[in-house]
Amino acid sequence: xxxxxxxxxxxxxxxxxxxxxxxxALLGMIACLEAGWLGTSLLRSRKNRSLHAPSTEPIDAGAxxxxxxxxxxxxxxxxFYLSRLEDGSFLALSKTCTHLGCSVPWDxxxxxxxxxxxxxxxxxxxxxxxxxxLRPLDYYPLRIENGMVKVFTSRVQSRSSFEPEQAVGI
Amino acid sequence: xxxxxxKRQKSLLADFLIHIHPRTVPAETLRFSLSFGLGGAAVALLxxxxxxxxxQLLMYSPGIDSAYLSIQLMYSETPLAGxxxxxxxxxxxxxxxxxxxxxxxxxxxxxxSGGRHLNWIIGLMLLFLVLFANFSGYLLPWDQLAYWxxxxxxxxxxxxxxxxxxxxxxxxxxxxVGAFTLANFYAIHVGIIPFFFVVFSVWHFxxxxxxxxxxxxxxxxxxxxxxxxxxxxxxxREAAAGLGLVAILxxxxxxxxxxxxxxxxxxxxxxxxxxxxxxxxxxxxLMHLHPVIVICVIPLFCLAALVYxxxxxxxxxxxxxxxxxxxxxxxxxxxxxxxxxITFFLVFVDDTLIRAAQTRQGPDDxxxxxxxxxxxxxxxxxxxxxxxxxxxxxxxxxxxxxxGLVVGVIISLTIIGIWFRGPGxxxxxxxx
Numbered sequence: 396x397x398x399x400x401x402x403x404x405x406x407x408x409x410x411x412x413x414x415x416x417x418x419x420a421l422l423g424m425i426a427c428l429e430a431g432w433l434g435t436s437l438l439r440s441r442k443n444r445s446l447h448a449p450s451t452e453p454i455d456a457g458a459x460x461x462x463x464x465x466x467x468x469x470x471x472x473x474x475f476y477l478s479r480l481e482d483g484s485f486l487a488l489s490k491t492c493t494h495l496g497c498s499v500p501w502d503x504x505x506x507x508x509x510x511x512x513x514x515x516x517x518x519x520x521x522x523x524x525x526x527x528x529l530r531p532l533d534y535y536p537l538r539i540e541n542g543m544v545k546v547f548t549s550r551v552q553s554r555s556s557f558e559p560e561q562a563v564g565i
Numbered sequence: 566x567x568x569x570x571x572k573r574q575k576s577l578l579a580d581f582l583i584h585i586h587p588r589t590v591p592a593e594t595l596r597f598s599l600s601f602g603l604g605g606a607a608v609a610l611l612x613x614x615x616x617x618x619x620x621q622l623l624m625y626s627p628g629i630d631s632a633y634l635s636i637q638l639m640y641s642e643t644p645l646a647g648x649x650x651x652x653x654x655x656x657x658x659x660x661x662x663x664x665x666x667x668x669x670x671x672x673x674x675x676x677x678s679g680g681r682h683l684n685w686i687i688g689l690m691l692l693f694l695v696l697f698a699n700f701s702g703y704l705l706p707w708d709q710l711a712y713w714x715x716x717x718x719x720x721x722x723x724x725x726x727x728x729x730x731x732x733x734x735x736x737x738x739x740x741x742v743g744a745f746t747l748a749n750f751y752a753i754h755v756g757i758i759p760f761f762f763v764v765f766s767v768w769h770f771x772x773x774x775x776x777x778x779x780x781x782x783x784x785x786x787x788x789x790x791x792x793x794x795x796x797x798x799x800x801x802r803e804a805a806a807g808l809g810l811v812a813i814l815x816x817x818x819x820x821x822x823x824x825x826x827x828x829x830x831x832x833x834x835x836x837x838x839x840x841x842x843x844x845x846x847x848x849x850x851l852m853h854l855h856p857v858i859v860i861c862v863i864p865l866f867c868l869a870a871l872v873y874x875x876x877x878x879x880x881x882x883x884x885x886x887x888x889x890x891x892x893x894x895x896x897x898x899x900x901x902x903x904x905x906x907i908t909f910f911l912v913f914v915d916d917t918l919i920r921a922a923q924t925r926q927g928p929d930d931x932x933x934x935x936x937x938x939x940x941x942x943x944x945x946x947x948x949x950x951x952x953x954x955x956x957x958x959x960x961x962x963x964x965x966x967x968x969g970l971v972v973g974v975i976i977s978l979t980i981i982g983i984w985f986r987g988p989g990x991x992x993x994x995x996x997x
Contacts, residue, residue, distance in 0.1 A: 495720035511836035514990040
């Protein structure tokens with residue numbers, strides 16, 4: 396009887412301790428979650444700041460006659476390629492490989508874009524010829540005004556395949 | 566009274582060392598060939614990295630217009646700063662190798678039992694920190710190597726299902742690698758990572774101490790339970806190994822400069838553009854398999870397997886001896902050779918026959934490059950398990966052979982990525 400009385404508070408104390416320990420663990424986990432949320436939201440604010448920047452003004456790529464049908468010309472000022480298809484229509488292609496973001500140079504001899512990082516190739520409409528890239532190169536909307544090609548580089552368009560509507564005729 | 570204070574002062578250093586170590590350790594764990602001092606080497610490298618990192622903070626300027634120049638000035642204005650950069654660079658790269666070898670040592674000497682489960686997990690986190698530290702530091706010089714390696718690697722994150730693009734933009738601080746990326750990586754490299762390094766390393770050491778020092782052979786402990794005193798027996802050995810390593814490192818860094826390419830040019834990828842060497846295995850896999858498989862499925866599978874290792878019934882090898890005893894090394898080497906052979910063969914066949922023959926692959930490529938290889942892999946696992954069961958091979962042998970296979974595959978993928986990929990990522994002969 397006496398032993399039972401002695402053990403009772405002991406057991407209770409142990410229960411209370413394990414409960415408090417669990418409470419501590421829970422609080423610790425909540426603190427970790429909070430720190431993680433705080434960190435990512437601070438990082439995110441930085442991302443949003445940089446997304447505000449681009450201007451909506453189009454870039455002047457040059458006169459229509461300067462581009463031969465079937466040619467691909469790099470436009471360094473806007474960091475894109477102007478591809479004039481065989482039918483005379485224009486397509487402004489992003490230089491960024493859709494695989495992992497390397498910048499793809501145009502190979503005039505082989506008539507295709509060849510990515511130096513993982514060997515993806517694209518034709519002059521931006522369609523992938525060989526993997527690992529799966530999507531065609533992104534393109535920019537463009538307009539032809541008074542015989543000049545104007546490209547809106549702030550509005551990049553991604554696509555799953557090349558459609559003739561993406562190219563702009565004269 | 567005076568005698569007492571002198572004695573107390575004398576024991577200050579010893580006290581500190583004793584608090585990291587137990588007071589005595591089993592004598593058999595002093596044997597160099599048990600651990601090869603790899604954990605100690607990692608600690609020494611970490612200390613070197615902290616000191617040289619702090620020195621570089623005084624010279625480096627984290628802006629896209631000034632970063633590259635500040636690195637150049639390290640070499641021209643004060644050659645000592647250039648030396649510090651070399652030491653930091655080589656120590657960081659060496660730490661990747663040492664940490665991986667240390668992990669291998671722990672696994673192959675069976676140091677996963679007896680309350681070491683949690684420490685294995687902490688060790689995995691430390692390995693992740695080592696890789697992340699190396700990778701985040703890679704961007705800071707803002708040269709062509711840095712810019713494109715980071716573009717490729719952050720681009721990989723975009724293939725994580727559901728929140729991949731969000732994650733990529735978060736790391737880059739926007740859509741492209743730019744000023745905000747550099748600011749992010751700088752903060753991560755010099756602030757966040759060192760903080761977690763301190764926390765997890767101290768936890769790591771404390772758990773080693775709690776487990777009673779290094780792992781011992783279960784049978785040997787009964788026959789030979791002689792103990793060695795930590796100060797000076799263990800501490801002098803640790804100091805000799807650590808200081809020796811640091812000396813070699815400093816000497817090497819004074820002769821071989823850390824690489825620095827042209828300033829970063831977002832308009833032009835160098836050809837070939839490669840990730841940092843420890844990620845080249847992944848980059849190589851990306852050429853053969855669907856990105857979701859390479860970026861998501863395989864890393865998650867490997868992580869799950871690594872976390873499971875100390876909790877598995879058969880995956881813990883006998884403690885205190887290498888490769889679970891006699892003949893184990895041969896089984897591991899066999900697996901290693903097979904893994905390397907298979908990898909080289911598959912890469913060669915895929916490059917010369919299959920990928921060359923395919924002129925066009927649509928987005929449905931997830932079947933041929935994703936699901937089919939995965940199913941083949943699962944089938945192979947099943948067949949291997951059946952063979953092992955029929956022939957009643959011991960579980961330890963199976964573990965050793967499969968570990969060898971995995972290590973062989975990883976090493977040979979990395980070797981192919983480093984030395985066998987030339988311009989346009991074509992297969993070439995090394996040094997040719």
